[in-house]
Amino acid sequence: MKLLLTGGSGFIGSNFVRVVLRDHPEYEILNVDALTYSGNPENLADVEDHPNYEFVHGNILDMELMSELMQRVDAVVHMAAESHVDRSIIDARPFVETNVLGTQTLLDALRKSDPDNTKTFIHVSTDEVFGDLPLDDKDLKFHEDTPFAPSSPYSSSKAGSDLVAMAYHHTFGMDVRITNCSNNFGAYQFPEKVIPLFVTNLIEGKKVPLYGDGQNVRDWLHVEDHNEAVMTVLEKGKAGERYCIGGNNERNNLELTHSILEIMGKGEEMIERVTDRLGHDRRYAIDATKLKTQLGWEPTRSAWPQALEATVKWYVDNESWWRNVKSGAYREYYAKQYGG
Ligand SMILES: NC(=O)c1ccc[n+]([C@@H]2O[C@H](COP(=O)([O-])OP(=O)(O)OC[C@H]3O[C@@H](n4cnc5c(N)ncnc54)[C@H](O)[C@@H]3O)[C@@H](O)[C@H]2O)c1
Numbered sequence: 001m002k003l004l005l006t007g008g009s010g011f012i013g014s015n016f017v018r019v020v021l022r023d024h025p026e027y028e029i030l031n032v033d034a035l036t037y038s039g040n041p042e043n044l045a046d047v048e049d050h051p052n053y054e055f056v057h058g059n060i061l062d063m064e065l066m067s068e069l070m071q072r073v074d075a076v077v078h079m080a081a082e083s084h085v086d087r088s089i090i091d092a093r094p095f096v097e098t099n100v101l102g103t104q105t106l107l108d109a110l111r112k113s114d115p116d117n118t119k120t121f122i123h124v125s126t127d128e129v130f131g132d133l134p135l136d137d138k139d140l141k142f143h144e145d146t147p148f149a150p151s152s153p154y155s156s157s158k159a160g161s162d163l164v165a166m167a168y169h170h171t172f173g174m175d176v177r178i179t180n181c182s183n184n185f186g187a188y189q190f191p192e193k194v195i196p197l198f199v200t201n202l203i204e205g206k207k208v209p210l211y212g213d214g215q216n217v218r219d220w221l222h223v224e225d226h227n228e229a230v231m232t233v234l235e236k237g238k239a240g241e242r243y244c245i246g247g248n249n250e251r252n253n254l255e256l257t258h259s260i261l262e263i264m265g266k267g268e269e270m271i272e273r274v275t276d277r278l279g280h281d282r283r284y285a286i287d288a289t290k291l292k293t294q295l296g297w298e299p300t301r302s303a304w305p306q307a308l309e310a311t312v313k314w315y316v317d318n319e320s321w322w323r324n325v326k327s328g329a330y331r332e333y334y335a336k337q338y339g340g
Contacts, residue, residue, distance in 0.1 A: 001026060001027050001028070001074050001075070002027070002028045002030060002072065002073045002074050002075075003020070003028070003029050003030065003073060003074070003075050003076070003077055003234075004030050004069055004070065004072075004073040004075070004077070005017065005029050005031045005076075005077050005079065006031075006033070006060050006078045006079055006080035006102075006106065007033055007039070007060075007078075007080030007081060008029065008031030008032070008033055008044070008055075008079065009031065009033040009035055009041050009043055010033070010039050010040075010043075010079065010080075010083070010190070011038070011043075011083075011184070011188050011189040011190055011193075011223065012079055012124070012184055012223055012226065012227065013031065013033070013079045013080075014040075014043035014044050014188050015186060015187065015188060015223045015224060015227055016077065016079065016227045016230065017031060017044055017053060018044075018046075018047060019224055019227040019228065019231070020231065021047055021050055021053060023228075024231060025052070027052065028052045028053070028054070029052060029053050029054070030054045030056065030069065030072060030073055031044075031054070031055050031056070032055075032056045032057075032058045032060065032065075032066075032069055032080075033055070033056075033057065033058075033080065034057070034058065034059040034060070034080070035057060036082070037190075038083065038084070038190045040188075040190075040330050041055070042321065042330055043188045056069065059102075060078075060080050060098065060102035060103075061097065061098070061102050061105050063105050063108065063109060066105055066106055066109035067109040067112060067113060069109075070109045070110050070112075070113035070114065070119075071113050073119070074119055075121070075122070075234060076110060076119065076120070076121045077122045077124065077234065078103065078106055078121065078122060078123050078124060079124045080102060081098060081099050081102075081158070081161075082094050082098050082099060082154070082157070083154070084154070084190075084192055084193070085128075085152045085154045085155070085277070086192070086277065087154075088152055088153035088154035088157070089152065089153060089277070089278055089279075092153035095153055095154055095157040096153075096157050099154075099157035099158055099160065099161045100157055100161050100164065102161075103123065103161035104161075104164050106121070107164065107165060107168045107174070107176075110174070111168065111172055111174060114174075117173050117174050117175055119175065120175045120177065120234060120239070121165070121168075121174060121176045121177070122177050122178075122179065122230060122233060122234055122237075123162065123165040123176060123177070123178045124179055124181070124230060125158050125161070125162050125178055125179060125180045125181075126155065126158050126180060126181065127142050127180050127181060127182045127219070127244065127246070127284050127286055128150060128152065128158065128281065129148050129150050129155055129158050129159040129162055129180060130142040130146045130148060130149060130180070130284075131148075131149030131150060131151055131155075131281065132151065132281035132282045132283055132284065133282065133283040133284065133285055134282065135215060135217065135282055135283050140285070141285040141286055141287035142180070142244060142284065142285065142287065143244055143286075143287040143290070144180075144242045144243065144244055144290055148162075148163075151279050151281055152279055152281075162178055162180075165178060166178065166240070166242075169239060169240045170240070174239075175239040176239065176240065177233050177237045177239065177240075177241055177242075177243070178242045179229065179230055179233055179242075179243050179244075179245055180242065180243070180244050180245065180286075181226050181229070181244075181245035181246070182218065182219035182221045182245070182247060182284055182285075182286045183218040183219065183220055183221065184220075184221050184222070184223045184226050185221070185222060185223065185307075186222055186223030186224065186311055186314075187223070187311065187314045187315075187318070188321070189223075190325065191325055191326055194253070195256070195260070195311060195312075196315055196322060197209075198257065198260050199260060199312050199315040200315060200322050200326065202260070202261075202264045202266050202270060203264075203315075203316065203319065207270050207271065207272035208257060208260070208261075208270055208272065209272050209274040210253060210254070210257055210271050210272065210273055210274065211253065211274060211275075211277050211280060212273075212275070212276030212277070212280060213254075214252060214253045214254030214257065214273075215252050215254065215282070216252060216253050216280055216281065216282055216283065217250050217251065217282070217283040217284065217285070218250070218251065218252075218253075218256075218283075218284055219246045219248070219249055219250050219284055219286050220247050220249045220250075220251060220256075220302060220304070220308075221245065221246060221247035221249065221299060221302050222299065222301040222302040222311075225247060225299040225300060225302050226245055228297065229243070229245040229291060229297050229299075230245075232291070232296070232297040233295065236295045237295060243288075243290060243291050243295070244286050244288050244291065245286065245288055245291060245297075246285070246286025246287070246288045246299070247299045247302035248288075248299060248302070249302050249303065250283075250285055251304070259305065259308055260308070263305075263308065263309055263312045264312065
């Protein structure tokens with residue numbers, strides 16, 4: 001079974017490659033990635049010579065290349081995206097281009113190479129397409145039938161790509177499956193995202209910038225739990241279905257910050273309150289009952305404090321990795337391998 005993975009040099013994708021090569025030896029992975037600022041081939045340095053792994057440097061907007069790659073694989077796991085909300089507030093255009101048009105390009109390329117619809121296309125999306133939830137009703141959670149109400153340019157571009165993907169199932173009968181997961185944490189996350197940013201700032205002796213009142217809630221999901229859920233949907237899911245993936249692990253940003261400070265042996269004085277993100281969603285929470293009852297998946301690696309401690313330790317132990325990213329030196333690895 002050969003998988004085309006898009007965006008496999010980013011945070012979730014590189015962990016996906018490692019999980020599949022480790023736990024699913026019957027799969028081969030062809031990773032296509034444009035190596036934008038968040039794509040780092042060094043994330044996969046330890047597996048780049050693995051016989052079941054191949055890398056192609058390319059953009060999902062390149063129809064000709066995507067059509068060629070589709071001929072070589074049995075299924076697609078689509079993770080490539082512009083992924084950072086704050087960047088989408090500064091400039092939404094790359095988000096619409098990659099997330100919406102890129103997804104449409106992949107679907108058209110697959111449709112042409114697979115007229116009998118034998119190949120599965122998993123579209124990896126986010127819980128942010130559902131908008132946000134009130135803080136005062138803990139029983140309310142997102143589920144597969146929650147209407148879309150995205151609030152940021154990022155989440156609206158992901159909602160657009162979800163709708164395009166599902167339209168290709170309804171219109172052409174393609175085997176499209178969508179996953180909507182909550183916030184991931186784990187190794188190799190680009191240090192613009194809150195957990196690696198805070199841990200690495202503290203190691204560097206810098207303060208941690210906490211948005212607004214710190215009451216915004218996220219449901220934290222370990223990246224390996226997420227990737228196992230994606231494999232479960234690939235192996236046991238059904239065409240035209242959406243699956244919500246969560247970690248049963250809701251924390252507000254202030255609690256998260258205190259936990260990181262405690263693990264790192266730092267005090268409250270390292271918190272710097274900063275102006276809130278524009279349009280900051282208050283709370284995300286996932287009801288993953290469908291995935292549990294229909295496909296038998298449950299998170300096993302997301303529980304805190306252990307999973308958070310292990311993640312913090314990874315950044316402490318892998319200082320050269322994140323220093324290369326923060327300083328921009330990781331682009332040299334890229335230039336050495338791929339030129340430019
Ligand atoms: N990180 C999270 O917490 C989270 C939560 C829910 C859903 N998601 C979704 O999971 C997927 C992966 O997220 P991530 O956190 O690993 O993101 P990331 O930014 O770390 O990685 C994205 C990867 O996509 C590649 N890419 C970007 N544009 C491309 C293009 N035009 N062509 C080919 N490759 C391109 C980048 O080079 C990078 O390697 C995204 O679709 C994101 O929307 C992420």
